Amino acid sequence: MKKSLLATALFLATTAPAWAHEHGHDHSQGHAAHVHGQATLLLVVDKGLVQATLESPLDNLLGFEHAPRTDKERQAVRQMAKALQTPDTLLSFDPQAGCKLERTQLNSAVLPASLLQGNQAAPAAGAADAGHGDLEVEASYQCQNPPRTIDVRLFKHFKGLQRLNVEIVSEKEQAARQLNPAQPRIKLD
Template identity: 25%
Template sequence: MWKITMRFCQFIVIMCVSFCVNVFAEPLKAHTHGEGKLTVVFERGHLLVALETPAANVMGFEHAPQDESEREIYANALATLKAPEKLFELTRSCRLSRTDVKIPEVGHEHSDDEGVHEDGEDHEGHEGHEGHEGHEGHEGQHMDFDATYDWQCADQRQIKMAVKLFDVFPGFKKITAEWIAFNRQSSATLDASHSTLLLAP
């Protein structure tokens, strides 16, 4: 009976944390190369991190890979995003339990999240870009990577997270970080010289 109760409690915690991520994590307000967004939730030993970024930040381009070189870049970027130990340095008590990387549909003019540009106000004449039928219109294509990482942390007193995205992917210039931890929420702008988050009471 005790084991069943504990498992149920763990399930409730995971569901609550996942809900917080979905509610708190608003999409990027604009598709801006060089910028990304991190949403962090820490609750009862569960640390969830959601990353949103234009594909250009991690690949250098946002169109479907056209040759072997670009296909290799795409594969390497995807493999790196699936290896959070390369992207974040965490408190030693944290152990990775889940990684989920949403693969963009390469070859389309927009990412899966079509709502990013649905107003069209900042993209006049988007439908009329020359070369959309061929490969010359790559500047009109948009792709995004979305990744979610889940850690279990034995030490719940505080969490220190060094964000190494700027070193791994030089395309990142600025990351907006928002987090919920210890019944508080806050935010910060990260860059190459200020890239560490400390979650503490």
């Protein structure tokens, strides 16, 4: 079962979501469209493991999407990175699940790895599309029990994020949902 979930997740991650047509950038490499106020979250739930991959324009998280030019912008990047590596900033699970954040990895073509801190991979080579910078966050959670609900906490921490397109792959379902600040909860079947 694990191999088929992984294969499905990889398929979803490499194909553009249905809502990607909303913006005019060329995303022929399979990434979602770059739309300010919106981001994409892929969740793979397999028994006691939850893998989350967030792709967001930097503007949603920082208020700018270029390499930091000032001390204030560099500090904003450090604060964002620290927040995204804090267990409850990205996702929060129902208490019965007993989930703990195992690792996070932040990647951006325009942000220096030194500002993203921690156990981070080097930034991707090349510049962001048409001057628009994005951030990819990968997070792994280990759970004692499969979660029943997942609260997306990003809306509380990043006011520039207004809509989150979520793709879910689990043993029981493959689904797409749209979340917003008023509706940040995912109920898993």
